[in-house]
Amino acid sequence: MKPVFPFSAIAAQDEMKTALMIAAVDPGIGGVLVFGDRGTGKSTAVRALAALLPPMRVVAGCRYHCSPDEAGAACDECRRRAAEAGKARLKVELVPVPVVDLPLGATEDRVVGALDLEKALSQGIKAFEPGLLARAHRGFLYIDEANLLEDHLVDLLLDVAASGENVVEREGLSIRHPARFVLVGTGNPEEGELRPQLLDRFGLSVEVKTPTDMPTRIDVVRRRDSFDRDPAAFVAGWEKEESRLRKRLVAARARLPSVVLPDAALETAARLCMALGTDGLRGELTLVRAARALASFEAAQEVGNDHLRRIATSALRHRLRRNPLDEAGSTVRVERAVTELFGP
Template identity: 75%
Template sequence: MAFTFPFSALVGQDEMKLAILIAAIDPSVGGVLVFGDRGTGKSTAVRALAALLPKMNAVVGCAYQCDPVSPCADCRARLAGGSALKSHKVAVPVVDLPLGATEDRVVGALDLEKALAHGVKAFEPGLLARANRGFLYIDEVNLLEDHLVDLLIDVAASGENVVEREGLSVRHPARFVLVGSGNPEEGELRPQLLDRFGLSVEVRTPGDVVTRVEVVRRRDRFERDPEAFVAQWQKEEEKLRRRIVKARERVTSVEAGDAALERAATLCMAVGTDGLRGELTLIRAARALAAFEGDAAVGDVHLRRVATPALRHRLRRDPLDEAGSTVRVERVLAEQFGA
């Protein structure tokens, strides 16, 4: 049996962990972009959270793991044909999109085996189908080929994957939390894809001995006896899982009043964000955080905590200000909220 490192056992990287939690509570916040040093737990955090999340109901035999409450077109066709839809519990998927993946592997293509053996045109689902209702993880996302970037932008905007090729015409759900990681020294992300990420976080190698020692100690214990290590953190994992479930249930009822909306708009204007997606993401992320904390309404404390990851990648370039985007956002936060 394969064991996953517990999310609760991750040391440090609080901004990254919070961003991933928020995206899991409310996927409409958008994906999470994690830029920073290698070996800082980026992929470990994503897999740990997916393993922590409660299993989801899915239709048995559905290639897209659709929700029985909202069946996909294929499952509706099965219903119309008189077949009953059975459901079962499945783990939340985490799908890796390799840099060298072909477009056919990502979007899906003609099933050659069925075509040659039976003369039937059938669709073979790709990575986007497997990632539906889960996480699509792209390491070194800033090195992704342009044609795949264009494809991801379309799917992320629509929540559907449309395949028109080789006589096939297929449309299937492809809603997932997009998580990208990379090293900014190896190149920038295209602005169109950057804008599709709801939150952007920066991770750094721990600079103090105590934290570094604790990271190594926990990882070493996990690798030597993963079953015992996972059991040791089971109570913390269950506690966090219950908080996530409750947050999902209450997130739509969290109030974001005029005062919170005005504060969000003022912040975005002060830092100089492009478009209005900054305000929308800021409010959605703050609402998810409030739900996680058990609060009934969005307040300054929630806006302040999510403002930096929600806005740092949306700033216009200012040739007269050499400060980085993080510094610029934090400067405005200090002015608006006080030090």
């Protein structure tokens, strides 16, 4: 297996790394959108995070990575096998967390799945060939240049993201399977904007920039050069830090349900969203969920103002209406509202 650049070895880009870790602690937040300059480690960070995560338990032989601990969210095949097994438990195996690339030019059949032509022609059997959405279940679906994604693929993603399952009704097939994944999109704002409907589906939005200070730039280049020259040795050198971060992430996932969300935190989140004029309530929901995940990651017992303050920009910057009377960007507007609410 080809070595992956360690997540803990990524220099700078703290907002991006924090957002990805939060999405890993609570995948229900809705994914991460990363906009910024080319060559700033966006795709490297996504693959590094997946490699950092512990292997996941799946039903052995399941094409959709169904969890043996979530019978209610299993595919039809796993439900049938569970019924036949009765009290006997299905076999379980450990597999790496998947990171699936969604190419911009992918066909609809490639994304959602289609008739398995090989079996249809050779055996006369109508069988379903799973697509990218099936492979990404319980993992990451990665879209590079998400702002250039074709409209018909955007519509597909919106449907699946809303329901958590993929429904295929075509060519005599009627298939329904779970498809829950952390959606991670990257792009360059100079090449166009995302459709508002898709933009709203991302839980967090972060901006990455090329480092402007000399020590950081040198550190980034040095680490990347060391990795390219001897990947195995570089990965081994960061294994202790990766192990520590992995244990912290696993503990945060286990701790998450017990983290308290006080009424005061809910009121603060609502005040901030009202001040910014965000549409709907998705802003508040995402803000408090992300703050709770951050609190859990930092081993806090309850969500405080500091957690809300630190995650507010990532959770809200992509949910603001354009204000023709305010030339400041969305990031500046959120930061200004945060300062007015929490103080400098």
